[in-house]
Amino acid sequence: MDNIIEIKDLSFSYKDSDGKLHPALHNINLNFERGTYTAILGHNGSGKSTLAKLINMVLTREDGDIDGSITVCGKEVTGDISDEDAYDIQCRIGMVHQNPDNQIVATTVEEDVAFGPENLGVDPVEIRKTVTEMLKAVGMEGHEKSAPHRLSGGQKQRIAVAGVLAMRPECIIFDESTAMLDPQGREAIMKTIDGLHKRGDVTIITITHYMNEATDADRVIVLNKGEVFMDGTPEQIFTQVETLHSVRLDVPQVTELFYKLKKAGAYDGGLPLHTEEGAAALKRLLDSKKR
Amino acid sequence: MIRDITLGQYFPGNSLIHRIDARAKIIITLILIVAVFAASSGIAFAFLFLLSLIIFILSGISFKTLIKGLKPIVFILIFTTIFQIFFTRTGNLLFEWYFIKIYSNGIIFAIKMFIRIIVLITTTSVMLSYTTSPIVLTDGIEGLMLPLAKLGVPVHDFALVMSIALRFIPTLLEETEKIMSAQKARGTDFSTGSLMKRARALLAVFVPLLASAVRHAFELADAMICRGYRGGKGRTKLNKMKFRFSDFIWLTLAAAALAGVFVLNTYTFSLFNGTFVL
Amino acid sequence: MPIIFENVSYVYGQNTPFEHKALDKINLTINENEITGLIGQTGCGKSTIAQLCNGLYKPNEGKVTVDGVDINADKKNRKENFFKVGLVFQYPEYQLFEDTVEHDIAYGPKNMGLSEDEIKRRVLDAVRFVGLREDEMQKSPFDISGGQRRRAAIAGIIAMEPQYLILDEPAAGLDPQGRDDILSKLKKYQREKKTSVVIISHSMEDMAKYCDRIIVLSQNGVYKCGTKAEIFEDPAALRDMGLSVPQITKMVYCAKELGVSFDRPLYTVDAAFEDIMKMLGGGDGK
Numbered sequence: 001m002d003n004i005i006e007i008k009d010l011s012f013s014y015k016d017s018d019g020k021l022h023p024a025l026h027n028i029n030l031n032f033e034r035g036t037y038t039a040i041l042g043h044n045g046s047g048k049s050t051l052a053k054l055i056n057m058v059l060t061r062e063d064g065d066i067d068g069s070i071t072v073c074g075k076e077v078t079g080d081i082s083d084e085d086a087y088d089i090q091c092r093i094g095m096v097h098q099n100p101d102n103q104i105v106a107t108t109v110e111e112d113v114a115f116g117p118e119n120l121g122v123d124p125v126e127i128r129k130t131v132t133e134m135l136k137a138v139g140m141e142g143h144e145k146s147a148p149h150r151l152s153g154g155q156k157q158r159i160a161v162a163g164v165l166a167m168r169p170e171c172i173i174f175d176e177s178t179a180m181l182d183p184q185g186r187e188a189i190m191k192t193i194d195g196l197h198k199r200g201d202v203t204i205i206t207i208t209h210y211m212n213e214a215t216d217a218d219r220v221i222v223l224n225k226g227e228v229f230m231d232g233t234p235e236q237i238f239t240q241v242e243t244l245h246s247v248r249l250d251v252p253q254v255t256e257l258f259y260k261l262k263k264a265g266a267y268d269g270g271l272p273l274h275t276e277e278g279a280a281a282l283k284r285l286l287d288s289k290k291r
Numbered sequence: 292m293i294r295d296i297t298l299g300q301y302f303p304g305n306s307l308i309h310r311i312d313a314r315a316k317i318i319i320t321l322i323l324i325v326a327v328f329a330a331s332s333g334i335a336f337a338f339l340f341l342l343s344l345i346i347f348i349l350s351g352i353s354f355k356t357l358i359k360g361l362k363p364i365v366f367i368l369i370f371t372t373i374f375q376i377f378f379t380r381t382g383n384l385l386f387e388w389y390f391i392k393i394y395s396n397g398i399i400f401a402i403k404m405f406i407r408i409i410v411l412i413t414t415t416s417v418m419l420s421y422t423t424s425p426i427v428l429t430d431g432i433e434g435l436m437l438p439l440a441k442l443g444v445p446v447h448d449f450a451l452v453m454s455i456a457l458r459f460i461p462t463l464l465e466e467t468e469k470i471m472s473a474q475k476a477r478g479t480d481f482s483t484g485s486l487m488k489r490a491r492a493l494l495a496v497f498v499p500l501l502a503s504a505v506r507h508a509f510e511l512a513d514a515m516i517c518r519g520y521r522g523g524k525g526r527t528k529l530n531k532m533k534f535r536f537s538d539f540i541w542l543t544l545a546a547a548a549l550a551g552v553f554v555l556n557t558y559t560f561s562l563f564n565g566t567f568v569l
Numbered sequence: 570m571p572i573i574f575e576n577v578s579y580v581y582g583q584n585t586p587f588e589h590k591a592l593d594k595i596n597l598t599i600n601e602n603e604i605t606g607l608i609g610q611t612g613c614g615k616s617t618i619a620q621l622c623n624g625l626y627k628p629n630e631g632k633v634t635v636d637g638v639d640i641n642a643d644k645k646n647r648k649e650n651f652f653k654v655g656l657v658f659q660y661p662e663y664q665l666f667e668d669t670v671e672h673d674i675a676y677g678p679k680n681m682g683l684s685e686d687e688i689k690r691r692v693l694d695a696v697r698f699v700g701l702r703e704d705e706m707q708k709s710p711f712d713i714s715g716g717q718r719r720r721a722a723i724a725g726i727i728a729m730e731p732q733y734l735i736l737d738e739p740a741a742g743l744d745p746q747g748r749d750d751i752l753s754k755l756k757k758y759q760r761e762k763k764t765s766v767v768i769i770s771h772s773m774e775d776m777a778k779y780c781d782r783i784i785v786l787s788q789n790g791v792y793k794c795g796t797k798a799e800i801f802e803d804p805a806a807l808r809d810m811g812l813s814v815p816q817i818t819k820m821v822y823c824a825k826e827l828g829v830s831f832d833r834p835l836y837t838v839d840a841a842f843e844d845i846m847k848m849l850g851g852g853d854g855k
Contacts, residue, residue: 009454042717044744052572087521095517098742101508105518107426107458114529119519127529149461152611161513167519179742181772182611183813209744212816248746253774253816260842269755275816279823282845286829289849370835384750466663472625474654477725478648478680495676502711 004171004203005032005055009068010078012059013048016275021065024050026226029067034170035202037197037212039234041249042223048207051223052173056093073170083087086088091120094169096241097192098176100156109151109159110144116167127166134162138192154185161192171203172196190216211238213271222249239271254278261285301424308350309422313431315538318547321416326552327410333569334401336406336554342548343410343417350417360416361409368408375401383566395567429453434532440523447523459507463500470499570636572599572654572733572765579617579632591617595790599733599767604759607769609786610811615769616659618733618786622767623654635733636777644822652681653730661722661736665710670701670721673710677729688728696727699759700750716747716788721750727758727783734758735767740775752779773807774815785812801834817841 008026013021025047030277032038042048053059055070057077058277070078072089081089097103106112112129117127125247135141138158148156157177174193178186190213206213214220220237224247231238238244238251241259245251251259252273258281261267267285272278311319323342330336347357361368375397382396419428433450440446471481474495481492561568579592591614599605599622607614620626621633624640624647632639640650653789655677658664667673674695678688696706699720699738705713710721723739739755740748742840752768756779759766770776776783776797783800787810793800800807804814814822814836835841 014829028782043746044714056517058517087519090517090520095514097510097514099510101462102507105455105458105511106516107454111529115515115520116518118526118528121519121525123529124527124529124531125535127527131529147461148458149465163518184610184811187813211745253819256838257817257820257841257845261845262836264842264846266846275819275823278816278820279829282820282824283827283829285845286848469658470664472620473656473658475625475663476623476651476658477664477677477729480648480680495664495666503663539658553638 003031004029004034004036004073004260006071007031007051007055007068008071010054010070011067012047012051012064014268023227024064025054026274028228029039030221030228030231032171032203032205034203035216036219037121037193038206038219038221040205040207040221040223040265041209041247042212042229043209045225046223047226048223049175052095052175052207053207055198056173057081057090060097062156085278091116091167091281092170094155094164094167094172096160096164096172096174097175098179100153100160103160103163104148104156106145107147109140109146109148112148112159113162116163120167130166130168131162134165137165138162139188152185153181154188157185157189157193161189165196170206174204174206174208176207176209178208178210186210186213211252215252222247234273235270237272241271270289301357302352302421303424304351304422306349306351306422308346308417308436310537311541312534312538313427314434314532315534316418316423316430316541317428317435319541320415322545322549323414323418324411327407328415328550329549330403330407330552330556332556333403334557334558334560335552336403338548339552340406341412343413347413347417350422352417352421355422357413357417360421361412364408364412368405371404371408372401374403382568385566388536389391399567399569425457426454429457430530430532447521447526451523455511463504464509467496467500470496470503495525571601573634574598574618574621575578575632575634577621577628577633579621579626580629583629592621592628593790597784597791597794599765599784600782601732602763602768603781604756604779606780606783607767607786608773608776608812609785609792610788611771613786615786616737619656619737619767619769622733622735623656624650625656648680648694652677652729653731654733654735655729656728657723657726657734657736657739659741661726662710662715662718663727665718665722668709669707670713671706673721674725674728675723681729691728691730692724695724697791698727698761699724699754716743716750719743719747719751723755726813731764733765733767733775735769737769738771739768740770740772745814748775755779771813773813773818773836777801777815785810797836798834800835804834 005029010025011023012025015021021066028051040048040051047121050059054066055077066078068078069076073092075085075089076079077086077089080171104112104113107197113131113134117130122130127146131144133143135144138161140155140158140162143151143155148159151159178189181189193204193206194216196202208214210277214232215238217234220230220232220234221228222237229238229247230243238255241251241256254275254277256269256271256273258267258278269281272281326337330339338532377391377397379394379397379400380392382394382399384392384394385398386393423431433446436444436446465499475481479492479495481489559569574595574597576594576596577592578590578594581589581591603722607615607618617626621628622635627641633641635650665673667676671692674692675688678691683699701717701720701724705717710718715720723736724732726733736755740751743751752775755766755768768780778798782794782796785800785807790809801814801818804818807814817838818834818836821831821841831844835844
């Protein structure tokens, strides 16, 4: 198996200005296979963003105590790593943050998308091609000359995605990238992620607290209080309604409905996650009773 | 909304003036400023006035806009004109009433000063602010300062700071407006009360705004690092400024205009049997 | 008495190149003693309506009356409207500025010119409603967590004891737990205080869960105004307006195309469960 990220016995505690330690992650063991789409779910404070920041070296030994190791693209990022290697890893692991406003550097859309490749010293002719390609990939072609502050939140976030894509990363981490968006913006970003996954050349990790944003992933990891609480396919995770409720996480409404029906003894099939599945299961259920 | 306020008065367009390279524009403006201060003869002033008129017409900017732009300096204009008229004591005495004495040179100096200011404001604002966006202007300044980078001046960093500032001005303006409204809704009074009270009211805007700016800065820094930023070294640029042949022509014309002013300075003539020497 | 909008129009940046009509002759009523949900796509003027309610914005046309009084008629008493109609902006935690959480919550009541004792009573009352802890009161607002800052900011408006409390996306950016927490606290506040609460949101699911009455705005003004059942009658229309309806409503809509129909519009899991059980019971002949 080709793992792009390997996390072994990882624990992390933040160090505050007084030198006091605040544990954030405890004994995490996870591997991320190349080309897969993983959703990490959890409440605020579950440690999901901390994990992302450690992978991308935004958090280092200077910020707290690290136990165990994270290996990205074959290099251990939690140990002694040369500046050149660190830079290389950071360019290979792209990251889309929460606040769209704080990721856009340039005064026009095209220059913002070009920012990453410019830093890498890519030839301008090549950059131009990349900008065109990536704006198309996120459905923002035609906005090349627009000023970022005139775009909607969802559009800004798509520009941020294009900017990360332009670095041609091997893995992209979406750190609560939809949290500040309206339903339209959220849907557009989810569609973009789906499109990227279908292209298949990039590993995707999304960090979210919206259940319905995790149902399309290959794999769902639930973090709770700094530990891996659940790990499996969306079907495996979301059908464990009680377990999720015990940590106050929601399940999709459709799943919840069929779970209730099952508990009442009225239904005994598998629990559906998606709207269409639910409707079909409902029809089957009612038809079977009629007979 | 506040974010719709035009920054620096830029009017998008595609006129001959709009299309000049920003670096050339800055140099041309500097040359014209020198010319305006070098001009001494009446005919040189007439020439410059005509020149600025041509630039203005070529730019496609409306007369109304220009007048609006001149409004803030009306007071200076009137003050300097009056000052010249009443306090110049050379040339021929034209008019005397008690202590008020008006000399011929007073009139001439006033007119020249008037033209000087008008030409100065018109050319700089048409060339640099009306037809050049702040972004392009920043690029232009960076381009001109590039030779200094060889001497160790952090030209690139300076340009990036400028461009990030431009990027965030609308964002921060919008936030200021929002915070002010939010505090107003909590009963903050920005317009009445003692000085102390008003200062406190402003604090209610300033503190959150500062906190917000700091947050922007930290998050942006993270995002920039994630996108491979590590200073200006080895960076390329998507939009390289192109110095076209036409830009050379414009520069040559500006240089010719400056030379023209020096030549025209040597021609003077007199009006009304030598009462006025221009 | 309610807040009433009569033919209200509002234009941003009038006489500038960026002139933009945000509201065009809209009519709506916000009733007393219930939770009204105001929902609509971004850009349909939800936040504009909020700021028209307390007089921060003045309508270019039409009239806004609160308790039967035109709030823009008397220019001197503008401040009174702010206290009568409390407005919590989006991401209100970004407006905190005092040295302690307690002082920040007391800021509004202080501006009202109340006595020390009264201010203290109101602050404690507001803190109880939003569920802030005692030890958090003396902390700097910059030292508590994001979710707690949101509560502190909401408490700052509740402490003014407004007759109407309008909240612009009070749960934006919070996780599901924080979201449910804030919204159920607001519901409790409304039920206990018997005031009027207006919640502006994008989430139809939250609306269905917490509001008594819903006003749906489209780009052309008020689309519909009514009870949950009335609003969810036509889920396709809501979807066409770019609003996300609860998944359960979507499923029912989907099932209808497969030939399964329900007697009433459904928007909560519990109601759907009830109906399905009834249908199953009927089919069994029990």
